[in-house]
Amino acid sequence: xxxxxxxxxxxxxxxxxxxxxxNLKTMSIGNGGFWTIDLDSIFFAVLLGFIFLTLxxxxxxxxxxxxxxxxxxFVEVMIEFADNQVKExxxxxxxxxxxLALTIFIWVFLMNFMDLLPVDLLPRAAGAMGIDHxxxxxxxxxxxxxxxxxxxxxxxxxxxxxxxxxxxFTKELTLQPFxxxxxxxxNFVLETVGLLAKPISxxxxxxxxxxxxxxxxxxxxxxxxxxxxxxGGIWAIFHILIITLQAFIFxxxxxxxxxxxxxxx
Amino acid sequence: xNLNATLLGQMITFALFIWFTMKFVWPPVMKALQERxxxxxxxxAAAERARHDLExxxxxxxxxxxxxxxQAAEISEAAHHRGTQIVDEAKTxxxxxxxxxxxxxxxQIKQEIDQARRELxxxxxxxxxxxxxxxxxxxxxxxxxxxxxxxxxxxx
Numbered sequence: 513x514x515x516x517x518x519x520x521x522x523x524x525x526x527x528x529x530x531x532x533x534x535n536l537k538t539m540s541i542g543n544g545g546f547w548t549i550d551l552d553s554i555f556f557a558v559l560l561g562f563i564f565l566t567l568x569x570x571x572x573x574x575x576x577x578x579x580x581x582x583x584x585x586f587v588e589v590m591i592e593f594a595d596n597q598v599k600e601x602x603x604x605x606x607x608x609x610x611x612l613a614l615t616i617f618i619w620v621f622l623m624n625f626m627d628l629l630p631v632d633l634l635p636r637a638a639g640a641m642g643i644d645h646x647x648x649x650x651x652x653x654x655x656x657x658x659x660x661x662x663x664x665x666x667x668x669x670x671x672x673x674x675x676x677x678x679x680x681f682t683k684e685l686t687l688q689p690f691x692x693x694x695x696x697x698x699n700f701v702l703e704t705v706g707l708l709a710k711p712i713s714x715x716x717x718x719x720x721x722x723x724x725x726x727x728x729x730x731x732x733x734x735x736x737x738x739x740x741x742x743x744g745g746i747w748a749i750f751h752i753l754i755i756t757l758q759a760f761i762f763x764x765x766x767x768x769x770x771x772x773x774x775x776x777x
Numbered sequence: 778x779n780l781n782a783t784l785l786g787q788m789i790t791f792a793l794f795i796w797f798t799m800k801f802v803w804p805p806v807m808k809a810l811q812e813r814x815x816x817x818x819x820x821x822a823a824a825e826r827a828r829h830d831l832e833x834x835x836x837x838x839x840x841x842x843x844x845x846x847x848q849a850a851e852i853s854e855a856a857h858h859r860g861t862q863i864v865d866e867a868k869t870x871x872x873x874x875x876x877x878x879x880x881x882x883x884x885q886i887k888q889e890i891d892q893a894r895r896e897l898x899x900x901x902x903x904x905x906x907x908x909x910x911x912x913x914x915x916x917x918x919x920x921x922x923x924x925x926x927x928x929x930x931x932x933x
Contacts, residue, residue, distance in 0.1 A: 536782060548781040557787065561794050565802070572805040577812030584806075591806050611799040619794060655780055659787025 521734050528631065528730050530645040531653065532638075550653055557650040560622040568618075590618065597764065602771040604675075609770055612667075616660070617763040623650040624722055624755030628748055631729045651758075652722040654715065661715035664766050668710065671773040710769050714762065721758050725751050901933055 519527070532552040535544030571587040580588060594614035602609055626649045638646040650656045672681045685703045686696045725747075732744045909926045 533781075543779075546781050548783070549786060550781070550783040553783055554786050554790070558790055561790065565794065565797055568798070568802040568806075572802045575805045575809040577809045577816060580809075584809075587802075587806060588810060591803070592810065595807075607803075608795070608799060611803040612795050614803070615791075615795050615798045653783065655783035656787045658780065659784045660791055662784070663788050663791050 524734065525730055531647050532643060532645045550655055552646050553650040553653040553656050556626060556648055557623060557656055561619055564618045564622055590614065598767055601767045604774045609767060613763045613767055616766055617759050620651060620762050621756060621759035624759055627722055627725050627755060628751060631733050649722055649726050651718055652726045654719045657715035657719040661711035664714065664769065665711035668769050668773045671770060675774050714765055718758050718762055721754055725754060902930060905929055
């Protein structure tokens with residue numbers, strides 16, 4: 513907050529955008545290039561994932577085909593929602609895609625939801641325990657969004673090859689859109705770009721939205737106290753829409769990409 | 778934007794979570810949903826059947842009621858008929874009986890009249906004989922007198 517006095521605004525922002533890093537080469541806190549773990553992102557992602565799985569497993573254990581309780585009702589609604597989205601878009605048969613869609617939606621939503629917590633709350637609490645840097649929104653970390661989208665990308669490749677076979681998949685990459693031997697290099701470049709654009713756009717969209725959202729919350733936190741709550745309130749309400757929408761988009765696009773991987777062009 | 782090993786960690790976590798959802802969350806809930814779907818379908822079918830049964834039962838009840846009314850009317854008519862029949866029979870019987878008694882009485886009366894007549898005749902004859910005897914004791918000419926008596930008897 514601006515009241516912290518001794519530090520400048522830019523220092524405040526930079527402090528907020530700094531991850532709690534762990535260097536895997538030296539096994540100590542600090543930035544070590546690629547072999548670094550963002551402890552805060554991983555910690556919150558795993559924590560939220562566990563909350564999601566615990567809740568859903570708890571409901572699934574006590575599930576009944578009779579009159580459902582409140583928790584079961586909620587879980588059923590979410591599962592049916594994911595299942596319907598998959599059924600509408602994806603016309604193959606797969607035991608993986610619907611649970612995948614559900615996991616993505618709930619998990620991404622929960623990770624996005626961390627954005628709505630006051631920007632200084634958890635970092636301050638962590639600071640009191642001696643932790644210098646803490647970013648609590650995992651999806652505002654490109655590592656996390658790329659982790660998701662690259663996994664989806666591997667699934668796209670896996671299903672493309674599994675369903676179409678190596679030969680057909682290669683043909684798709686080299687003989688489209690121009691069906692001529694002369695155009696193979698051009699086609700290949702074009703198709704590869706198209707293929708790679710999927711995971712990159714998927715992750716950058718989520719990351720960009722959440723990073724921007726977080727940044728705006730940080731900027732609002734720099735305002736004097738009377739300016740914080742109206743702007744913060746408006747942005748938070750608007751952000752409820754964004755975090756849900758982004759989780760939904762990530763799920764939908766994953767389903768669409770995977771169903772495209774299943775279909776012949 | 779600095780990519781680092783967090784990405785790998787995230788991928789592993791993601792894979793584990795998907796696997797967990799696929800294994801422990803999805804199947805039981807999906808099974809319960811399908812079971813409930815079955816139950817609801819069954820319930821709806823049962824309701825439909827019950828509705829059909831009710832319709833049939835109602836139709837049957839109306840039919841039975843109709844039948845019962847018809848039977849009641851028939852029975853009442855038969856009873857009415859039988860009643861008049863009994864009354865008629867009783868009337869004719871009474872008439873016959875009275876007729877019979879009347880004829881019997883008449884016959885008896887006739888018999889009694891005949892009887893009286895006969896007795897009377899005998900008594901008259903006796904009286905005549907007695908009278909004649911008295912006359913005869915006075916007039917000896919019995920022969921002439923007996924002729925007279927004979928005529929007398931015949932006249933009576």
